Amino acid sequence: MSSVAKTKCLVLLSCGGIIYYIYPKIDIMEDRIGSVLIVVESKQEIERLNQIISNYANIVIGRQGIRLREQDKSIISLVLEGTTDELGGLTGQLGRLKGIQVKSVVIKNN
Numbered sequence: 169m170s171s172v173a174k175t176k177c178l179v180l181l182s183c184g185g186i187i188y189y190i191y192p193k194i195d196i197m198e199d200r201i202g203s204v205l206i207v208v209e210s211k212q213e214i215e216r217l218n219q220i221i222s223n224y225a226n227i228v229i230g231r232q233g234i235r236l237r238e239q240d241k242s243i244i245s246l247v248l249e250g251t252t253d254e255l256g257g258l259t260g261q262l263g264r265l266k267g268i269q270v271k272s273v274v275i276k277n278n
Contacts, residue, residue, distance in 0.1 A: 210267025
C-alpha cells in the first residue's frame with residue numbers, strides 16, 4: 169500500500185493504482201436516560217404490558233407501581249437507559265395497548 173489518509177469519516181487506501189474508500193463504523197446511537205409514565209385504565213392488557221416491559225429489561229433501571237384505588241387506575245413509572253430506538257420501541261409497543269396511556273421524557277446521557 170502506497171498511502172493511507174485518514175479523516176473523521178473516511179479512510180483512503182491506495183493499492184496498485186486503485187483507491188479504496190473505507191467508511192469506519194460510527195456509533196451514532198448514543199444512550200439516553202428516559203422516564204416513562206404509564207397509566208393503566210383497563211386491566212385487559214396487563215399481562216401483555218408486563219411481557220413488553222420484560223422484553224426490554226436490559227434498558228430498565230427502575231420500576232415503580234402505584235394503585236389509585238379511588239379512580240380504579242394504576243400508574244407505572246419506569247426509568248430507562250438506552251438508545252432512542254430502544255426507548256421508542258418500548259413506548260411504541262406500550263402505546264398500542266388498549267386502556268393504556270403512555271408519556272415519555274428523554275434526555276442525553278452525558
